[in-house]
Amino acid sequence: MIFGIIQVALRIILIITTLSLVVGLSYGEDMDGALFKQAQKLFSPLPKVMESEQNPVTPEKVKLGKMLFYESRISIDGTVSCAKCHPISLYGADGLRMSVGNHCKANPRNAPTVFNAASQISQHWIGNRTSVEDQAKQSVIGPPAFGMVKYEDVEKRLKEYEEYVALFKEAFPADKDPVTVDNFAKAIGAFERTLLTPSPFDSYLKGNEKALTAAQKNGLKTFIETGCTGCHSGTYVGGQMYQKFGLVEPYWKYTKSEKVDEGRYAITKSEADKYVFKVPILRNVEKTSPYFHDGSVDTLEATVTIMAKVQLGRDVSSKQAAEMADFLKSLTGKISEDAITVPLLPSLE
Amino acid sequence: MIFGIIQVALRIILIITTLSLVVGLSYGEDMDGALFKQAQKLFSPLPKVMESEQNPVTPEKVKLGKMLFYESRISIDGTVSCAKCHPISLYGADGLRMSVGNHCKANPRNAPTVFNAASQISQHWIGNRTSVEDQAKQSVIGPPAFGMVKYEDVEKRLKEYEEYVALFKEAFPADKDPVTVDNFAKAIGAFERTLLTPSPFDSYLKGNEKALTAAQKNGLKTFIETGCTGCHSGTYVGGQMYQKFGLVEPYWKYTKSEKVDEGRYAITKSEADKYVFKVPILRNVEKTSPYFHDGSVDTLEATVTIMAKVQLGRDVSSKQAAEMADFLKSLTGKISEDAITVPLLPSLE
Numbered sequence: 034m035i036f037g038i039i040q041v042a043l044r045i046i047l048i049i050t051t052l053s054l055v056v057g058l059s060y061g062e063d064m065d066g067a068l069f070k071q072a073q074k075l076f077s078p079l080p081k082v083m084e085s086e087q088n089p090v091t092p093e094k095v096k097l098g099k100m101l102f103y104e105s106r107i108s109i110d111g112t113v114s115c116a117k118c119h120p121i122s123l124y125g126a127d128g129l130r131m132s133v134g135n136h137c138k139a140n141p142r143n144a145p146t147v148f149n150a151a152s153q154i155s156q157h158w159i160g161n162r163t164s165v166e167d168q169a170k171q172s173v174i175g176p177p178a179f180g181m182v183k184y185e186d187v188e189k190r191l192k193e194y195e196e197y198v199a200l201f202k203e204a205f206p207a208d209k210d211p212v213t214v215d216n217f218a219k220a221i222g223a224f225e226r227t228l229l230t231p232s233p234f235d236s237y238l239k240g241n242e243k244a245l246t247a248a249q250k251n252g253l254k255t256f257i258e259t260g261c262t263g264c265h266s267g268t269y270v271g272g273q274m275y276q277k278f279g280l281v282e283p284y285w286k287y288t289k290s291e292k293v294d295e296g297r298y299a300i301t302k303s304e305a306d307k308y309v310f311k312v313p314i315l316r317n318v319e320k321t322s323p324y325f326h327d328g329s330v331d332t333l334e335a336t337v338t339i340m341a342k343v344q345l346g347r348d349v350s351s352k353q354a355a356e357m358a359d360f361l362k363s364l365t366g367k368i369s370e371d372a373i374t375v376p377l378l379p380s381l382e
Numbered sequence: 383m384i385f386g387i388i389q390v391a392l393r394i395i396l397i398i399t400t401l402s403l404v405v406g407l408s409y410g411e412d413m414d415g416a417l418f419k420q421a422q423k424l425f426s427p428l429p430k431v432m433e434s435e436q437n438p439v440t441p442e443k444v445k446l447g448k449m450l451f452y453e454s455r456i457s458i459d460g461t462v463s464c465a466k467c468h469p470i471s472l473y474g475a476d477g478l479r480m481s482v483g484n485h486c487k488a489n490p491r492n493a494p495t496v497f498n499a500a501s502q503i504s505q506h507w508i509g510n511r512t513s514v515e516d517q518a519k520q521s522v523i524g525p526p527a528f529g530m531v532k533y534e535d536v537e538k539r540l541k542e543y544e545e546y547v548a549l550f551k552e553a554f555p556a557d558k559d560p561v562t563v564d565n566f567a568k569a570i571g572a573f574e575r576t577l578l579t580p581s582p583f584d585s586y587l588k589g590n591e592k593a594l595t596a597a598q599k600n601g602l603k604t605f606i607e608t609g610c611t612g613c614h615s616g617t618y619v620g621g622q623m624y625q626k627f628g629l630v631e632p633y634w635k636y637t638k639s640e641k642v643d644e645g646r647y648a649i650t651k652s653e654a655d656k657y658v659f660k661v662p663i664l665r666n667v668e669k670t671s672p673y674f675h676d677g678s679v680d681t682l683e684a685t686v687t688i689m690a691k692v693q694l695g696r697d698v699s700s701k702q703a704a705e706m707a708d709f710l711k712s713l714t715g716k717i718s719e720d721a722i723t724v725p726l727l728p729s730l731e
Contacts, residue, residue, distance in 0.1 A: 103471040111478045116471075121724045122452040129460045137486035320729045331730060373723050375470045380669045381680060 068254055069242055075257065075266045078235040079316075079366075083151035083226040088166055090223045093204040098224030100200070100376040101217055107173065107190045109180035110135045115169065115221060119147040121372060124320035125228065130328030135180035142294070143328035148368070149316045151226045153272035158326040159297045160275060160311045166222035170214055184214040191217065196379035230317060230366025237363070245363050252360025255353050260345045261337075270315040270364060277309045278326070281346040284308070287339040289329040296326075319362045333358040417603055418591055424606065424615045427584040428665075428715075432500035432575040437515055439572045442553040447573030449549070449725040450566055456522065456539045458529035459484045464518070464570060468496040470721060473669035474577065479677030484529035491643070492677035497717070498665045500575045502621035507675040508646045509624060509660045515571035519563055533563040540566065545728035579666060579715025586712070594712050601709025604702050609694045610686075619664040619713060626658050627675070630695040633657070636688040638678040645675075668711045682707040 082090050101107075105114040118132040118140075119125045125146035132140035142158045147165075156162035162171060172178040173187050181187050191197050191212050198212055204220055205211035236244035245253065256262065265271045275297060278284045285293055297306035310326055323329065324336040334354040341347040341354075349357070431439050450456075454463040467481040467489075468474045474495035481489035491507045496514075505511035511520060521527040522536050530536050540546050541561050553569055554560035585593035594602065605611065614620045624646060627633045634642055646655035659675055672678065673685040683703040690696040690703075698706070 100471075103469070105469075105472075106477050110482070111476075112482050120452070120454075122449075122465075122727050123454075124726070127460075128455050133459070133461050320726075322730055368726070373726075375722050375724060377473070377669075377717070377722075378471050381671055 065242060065250065068250060068257075069237075071257060072253060073238060075262050076234070076238055076270065077268045078238045079149065079229045079231050079268060081229070083149075083229065085151070085164070085166075085222070085226060087164075088219045088222050088226075090226050091204065093200070094220045094223035095227055097197075097200040097204045098220035098222065099371075100197075100378055101221050102224055103376055104378060106378075107179065107181070107187050108135050109182075113179045115147070115172070118144040121368065124148060124230075124317045124368075125150075126321040128322070130323055132177075134175070134177040138177040138180070140177045142326045143323065145313060146317055146321050147225055148228045148230050148366075149269055149314055150228070150272070151222070152269060153311065153314065154274065155311060158310050158313075159300060161300050164222065165225045166218040169221040169225075170218035173214060173217070187214050187217065188212055193381060194379040195382050227369070228372055230368055232316065232364050232366035234363040235366070246359070248356065248359045249363045250360075252356035252358070253363075255349075255356045256360050259341050259347055259349060259353070259357070261340065261357070264312040264344075265315050271312045272314040274312050275306075275309050276312050276344075277307075279308055279343045282343045284325075284339070284343050287343055288325055288327070290325075290327050291329070292327075294326055315361060316364045317366060319358075319365045333361055337361075414591060414599065417599060417606075418586075420606060421602060422587060424611050425583070425587055425619065426617045427587045428498065428578045428580050428617060430578070432498075432578065434500070434513070434515075434571070434575060436513075437568045437571050437575075439575050440553065442549070443569045443572035444576055446546075446549040446553045447569035447571065448720075449546075449727055450570050451573055452725055453727060455727075456528065456530070456536050457484050458531075462528045464496070464521070467493040470717065473497060473579075473666045473717075474499075475670040477671070479672055483524070483526040487526040487529070489526045491675045492672065494662060495666055495670050496574055497577045497579050497715075498618055498663055499577070499621070500571070501618060502660065502663065503623065504660060507659050507662075508649060510649050513571065514574045515567040518570040518574075519567035522563060522566070536563050536566065537561055542730060543728040544731050576718070577721055579717055581665065581713050581715035583712040584715070595708070597705065597708045598712045599709075601705035601707070602712075604698075604705045605709050608690050608696055608698060608702070608706070610689065610706070613661040613693075614664050620661045621663040623661050624655075624658050625661050625693075626656075628657055628692045631692045633674075633688070633692050636692055637674055637676070639674075639676050640678070641676075643675055664710060665713045666715060668707075668714045682710055686710075 084090065088094075102115040102119075105111055105117065108114065113135045118127045118134075120127060125148040127144045129144070131142060132144040134140055145156075145158065150156070151165045154160065156165060156168040162168040173181050174184060179187075191201075201208075201211040201216060201220075205216050208216065233244040233249075256265075264274060264276050267273050278296065284290065293308075295307050297309040298304070300306075318324075319333060322333070323331050324333075330336050330339060334351070337357045338349055338351075338354045341349045433439065437443075451464040451468075454460055454466065457463065462484045467476045467483075469476060474497040476493045478493070480491060481493040483489055494505075494507065499505070500514045503509065505514060505517040511517040522530050523533065528536075540550075547561055550557075550560040550565060550569075554565050557565065582593040582598075605614075613623060613625050616622050627645065633639065642657075644656050646658040647653070649655075667673075668682060671682070672680050673682075679685050679688065683700070686706045687698055687700075687703045690698045
């Protein structure tokens with residue numbers, strides 16, 4: 034009798050334990066599974082190359098473009114190359130609040146990273162460059178950038194280097210006179226279209242649920258629930274739309290902005306574009322401090338807190354901010370072996 | 383009879399031909415052999431590392447030093463790193479007549495390459511830095527360089543990065559408080575002491591006589607015969623003595639110098655040091671145009687012609703100048719796989 038009772042009691046304990054384990058596990062799996070499905074709907078992993086119909090990526094263009102990316106001798110004072118504001122060592126940004134161009138001219142905004150950048154709707158914070166090629170082309174004559182006066186002068190300088198002339202021929206074999214600024218821009222664009230940094234988040238999106246830590250999954254959940262994915266989604270976690278900075282409250286109430294930047298209003302002169310900027314991509318955001326168009330905030334936690342406040346009217350706790358920062362660190366990717374090596378530039382003959 | 387005569391004639395022709403070939407060859411071999419012996423007396427191949435008793439090279443220091451070499455966030459305006467004036471893509475020089483520092487401040491002289499530089503008698507054109515470590519240390523507070531006011535401010539900035547704090551500890555395990563500017567300088571110095579570029583000329587000096595082309599051997603001969611090796615000799619083809627620039631005639635009569643630089647007189651105030659500079663090393667000189675302390679001349683041919691004139695009172699022909707330039711191109715070396723890759727720098731936590 035006493036054994037019977039003990040046996041029954043043990044069975045009940047066993048059943049309860051088993052049930053609770055099953056419920057617990059399946060609850061955890063459901064949670065994870067639901068988050069994973071949601072993530073797959075909102076985001077997608079990086080491609081191998083950011084293709085362009087207007088500028089097909091070829092190895093010859095990429096090789097030349099990488100060299101031109103480092104070429105400072107085509108700027109008015111010999112100090113500006115693409116790599117000046119987009120050094121690879123700082124993940125393609127420059128660590129400055131606002132970039133500095135030829136003769137130390139101040140640029141109006143913070144340098145966005147050149148990694149994973151080519152498939153955005155446009156380039157620059159206010160979208161006044163249609164593509165990476167357009168950006169490269171306009172930069173050489175941009176007064177606060179390379180500062181050259183005429184495209185012809187850039188072409189003339191490039192032609193001084195026999196090796197460049199030969200490489201332009203190889204990259205643009207159909208062109209009679211291939212050393213042009215348009216081809217310069219295409220070569221640099223082609224190089225930039227290869228600058229992709231696959232990250233743990235890509236691995237996660239492809240099905241490896243262990244690629245994110247538990248803390249990062251929490252952060253992803255918070256990131257989605259807070260509403261960040263309203264703008265920061267897709268392959269690049271941003272870069273696909275324009276949005277007013279300060280939808281709910283003026284951004285400058287919370288940032289350390291020294292002046293109010295009216296964003297796209299500067300180009301469209303439409304009231305609707307006041308304080309409107311391109312939504313930045315968040316890949317490698319951990320590595321590209323300081324943040325915002327004016328680099329006015331240094332840390333990721335402060336940045337997500339301000340964004341939740343001024344865009345979504347939400348007060349996130351410091352725990353939630355830390356969780357989201359944790360998630361954002363899963364977007365830090367691997368720079369390819371090619372991108373991490375420096376090209377050697379030609380000398381005058 | 384007629385056959386006998388023909389046979390004898392043929393034999394004579396054969397003997398003459400053979401003799402002339404042998405004489406020609408042995409004459410050529412003697413010439414080559416003599417040149418080779420002379421070269422081995424005058425020069426020596428690069429070591430693996432440019433050692434220093436004061437700063438032994440360790441992998442930990444080199445790793446940290448390479449990162450610090452690229453670190454711009456420790457300069458007053460965030461734009462200056464060692465790599466700014468010594469980019470690897472331009473063989474460790476910057477392609478400018480004179481370097482440009484923080485807030486676009488003009489530096490007084492042309493940036494010498496950082497490759498193969500550490501074993502010179504001193505650093506800088508006028509020898510006012512005792513070593514690469516001294517150069518690195520003084521640069522961070524150099525007004526036209528990094529422009530920081532106090533060493534403590536540099537240390538404070540470095541300490542903001544947890545990764546740097548850890549790497550300083552690894553590199554200087556015996557130090558209680560390792561994040562110091564002295565250790566910063568030692569780490570960068572250690573990295574620079576690995577920056578060696580073995581070239582075809584090293585291969586030649588080690589016994590591979592085919593490493594130089596016939597034209598380069600001619601150039602080497604001309605280089606020795608003209609008297610260039612009076613100063614440009616040793617492992618680094620220079621870098622071991624001070625010399626008046628313009629021994630025979632004032633240099634500014636031939637260079638395109640915009641002003642007269644009095645050289646070491648600026649530091650010693652001794653008349654004997656007027657126009658005296660450190661003899662620059664010539665390794666990779668092909669790749670480090672423009673030339674001279676003020677970068678006033680662009681081509682190698684013009685440079686050797688001016689040097690022969692003002693230092694040795696000799697008028698070299700354009701053929702001789704081209705030959706010497708040919709030889710100097712054999713000093714263009716291979717940059718190591720480590721030096722050609724960019725380090726990724728820490729971000730703020």
